[in-house]
Amino acid sequence: MNNIFSKGLLIITLISSFLVFCIFFIIFYLCIDLFSLDELKSFFSFTWSVQDNKYGILTFLFGSFIISFLALILGFVFSFSICSIIFLTNSSLIKFFLEKTVLMMATIPTVIYAFSALFIFVPFISYFKPSSTLSIIVASVVLSLLIIPTMSLIFLNIFNSLSKKYMKCCMNLSISKEEFFFKFVIKNSITQLSQGVLLATTRALGDTMIVLMLAGNALAFPTSIFDSTRSLTSHIALIFANDFESMAFKAIFLCAFLLLSSNFILILIIRKIKGKTYEV
Amino acid sequence: MKKLLLTLITLSLTFLNASDLKVFENLKGTLNIAGGTAHIKCEKEAIKNIMRKYPDITISIAGGGSGIGIKQVSSKIIDLANSGRKPTQKEIENGDLKLFRFAIDGIGVIVNPKLNIDSLTTKQLQDIFSGKITNFKELGLSNAPINLYTRDESSATRKVFWKRALKKSPISNKARVVSSNAAMKTAISKDENAIGIISLGVANDSVKLLNINGVKPTVENINNDSYNVARGLYLLSSGEPSKLASAYISYLRSNEGAKIVSKYGFIPINE
Numbered sequence: 350m351n352n353i354f355s356k357g358l359l360i361i362t363l364i365s366s367f368l369v370f371c372i373f374f375i376i377f378y379l380c381i382d383l384f385s386l387d388e389l390k391s392f393f394s395f396t397w398s399v400q401d402n403k404y405g406i407l408t409f410l411f412g413s414f415i416i417s418f419l420a421l422i423l424g425f426v427f428s429f430s431i432c433s434i435i436f437l438t439n440s441s442l443i444k445f446f447l448e449k450t451v452l453m454m455a456t457i458p459t460v461i462y463a464f465s466a467l468f469i470f471v472p473f474i475s476y477f478k479p480s481s482t483l484s485i486i487v488a489s490v491v492l493s494l495l496i497i498p499t500m501s502l503i504f505l506n507i508f509n510s511l512s513k514k515y516m517k518c519c520m521n522l523s524i525s526k527e528e529f530f531f532k533f534v535i536k537n538s539i540t541q542l543s544q545g546v547l548l549a550t551t552r553a554l555g556d557t558m559i560v561l562m563l564a565g566n567a568l569a570f571p572t573s574i575f576d577s578t579r580s581l582t583s584h585i586a587l588i589f590a591n592d593f594e595s596m597a598f599k600a601i602f603l604c605a606f607l608l609l610s611s612n613f614i615l616i617l618i619i620r621k622i623k624g625k626t627y628e629v
Numbered sequence: 630m631k632k633l634l635l636t637l638i639t640l641s642l643t644f645l646n647a648s649d650l651k652v653f654e655n656l657k658g659t660l661n662i663a664g665g666t667a668h669i670k671c672e673k674e675a676i677k678n679i680m681r682k683y684p685d686i687t688i689s690i691a692g693g694g695s696g697i698g699i700k701q702v703s704s705k706i707i708d709l710a711n712s713g714r715k716p717t718q719k720e721i722e723n724g725d726l727k728l729f730r731f732a733i734d735g736i737g738v739i740v741n742p743k744l745n746i747d748s749l750t751t752k753q754l755q756d757i758f759s760g761k762i763t764n765f766k767e768l769g770l771s772n773a774p775i776n777l778y779t780r781d782e783s784s785a786t787r788k789v790f791w792k793r794a795l796k797k798s799p800i801s802n803k804a805r806v807v808s809s810n811a812a813m814k815t816a817i818s819k820d821e822n823a824i825g826i827i828s829l830g831v832a833n834d835s836v837k838l839l840n841i842n843g844v845k846p847t848v849e850n851i852n853n854d855s856y857n858v859a860r861g862l863y864l865l866s867s868g869e870p871s872k873l874a875s876a877y878i879s880y881l882r883s884n885e886g887a888k889i890v891s892k893y894g895f896i897p898i899n900e
Contacts, residue, residue, distance in 0.1 A: 397802075398802070399782055467815060467816075467819065468815075468819065471819050471820070472819050472820075475819070475820055475821065475822075479773055479774060479776075479821065479822050480774040480776060480822070482776055482805075482816070482819070482820040482823070483805050483816065561808070562812075565805035565806070566781075566805060566806035566807070567802065567803050567804060567805055567806065568802035568803075568806075569801075569802040569803040576803075577803070577805045579806070586808070587781045587782075587783075587806065587808060588781075588782065588783070589697065597782075
């Protein structure tokens with residue numbers, strides 16, 4: 350029975366890996382025409398204007414990274430804080446409430462986050478800064494809500510596993526819970542924290558709905574976090590309706606290739622970060 | 630006597646109830662429609678009437694914009710496309726498109742209802758949308774930045790507005806882009822300093838329509854050509870439409886269909 354199960358798992362893993370490889374190959378194949386074009390360098394510029402035959406996508410690459418980076422900073426601060434409170438608190442009620450809240454956040458679809466933000470957060474921020482309704486900051490804040498569960502669950506996992514293994518021992522050595530957390534747990538979970546952050550980055554880079562609905566999608570290169578910008582994912586969604594043979598449509602494949610490559614590189618980095626043996 | 634009376638009443642009711650929906654008699658199946666977002670509200674009511682009377686018929690409608698609709702119908706992913714512009718000759722040839730116009734729709738400039746402005750000239754519109762005017766104080770209002778909203782490039786609403794109202798003047802690349810008429814309405818209604826464009830059939834009290842050169846964007850002014858920022862609403866099929874699609878087109882162009890179209894602020898036509 351175990352043998353059949355493990356063979357079944359192996360087959361499913363091979364099929365999944367094959368499918369991922371196929372996606373990568375197809376995107377690359379569809380891009381390959383662009384690499385032989387003289388106009389390839391026109392894709393690596395900052396101006397997108399179909400009317401003027403300009404197809405630069407670097408603004409959108411920058412848009413993707415800046416929104417994800419800001420979301421990551423906010424998300425990390427909140428995730429780490431929530432997980433620290435869950436670990437350090439003696440109140441089982443607070444622990445229960447926070448854990449369930451994080452789990453519930455993971456189940457909320459991204460479109461609900463975006464839609465709610467449109468009616469609650471956008472009017473709130475426009476009250477303080479009238480020129481920044483749909484902007485980088487709005488999209489980043491809402492995107493951080495999306496990635497908090499991703500990071501929190503990984504952080505909680507490592508904190509709990511270290512706690513299970515070493516907490517009793519440390520308690521017996523009269524080390525307080527706080528000392529155990531700050532001097533042992535954090536020091537020995539840097540690897541897993543980094544993996545959580547990188548995984549959340551891939552999630553943030555790949556999100557379409559929140560960025561499409563909240564970042565404003567302007568074509569100009571942003572000069573502040575209160576400006577509107579467009580990400581690679583929302584650019585794909587917005588120019589999808591162009592004619593199949595047009596350069597604008599072909600740019601979609603380059604956007605997809607850049608996105609896939611960025612995520613691939615991040616996943617490789619996650620895999621390369623090796624776990625350490627625990628020591629005080 | 631009672632039976633005769635009942636028969637007479639039933640017959641008279643049937644006669645009185647003879648409706649334009651009878652084109653769907655003996656038809657069944659699925660009809661998939663997608664494309665322009667201006668069409669959605671009025672077509673949804675028509676679809677509800679059809680599906681209520683004929684449960685064997687299923688009609689689905691989706692947005693995405695006129696560009697998406699044209700593309701999908703040309704690839705035969707959907708049966709009918711909604712388009713807010715006449716397809717180009719190239720698009721017609723590529724998709725073997727057949728055009729069926731059923732309404733005329735105006736395109737208006739909208740602002741938040743709290744803004745104290747009622748009219749803009751063509752020159753002011755060109756300057757605002759090109760990014761030359763960036764603050765409401767340049768229009769004689771209080772000091773506040775103008776938050777410009779426009780539609781994506783494949784939108785017929787944007788194309789027609791750019792051609793007819795802006796006279797092909799450029800649109801600033803700092804303008805925020807939204808992907809449907811409904812999204813435009815939401816964005817403008819939530820932003821006190823916003824200015825955008827919308828199909829007149831979709832506009833409601835949550836936004837304020839501006840006059841262009843003193844002309845109010847109304848059905849009467851579109852009909853008498855004094856307000857010329859208007860476009861046809863089309864249904865497109867790739868090749869000859871199926872029986873169900875033909876029935877749907879006929880229904881929208883019928884008297885009942887015209888009443889629904891008028892109800893949503895469009896001008897019904899039948900050609």
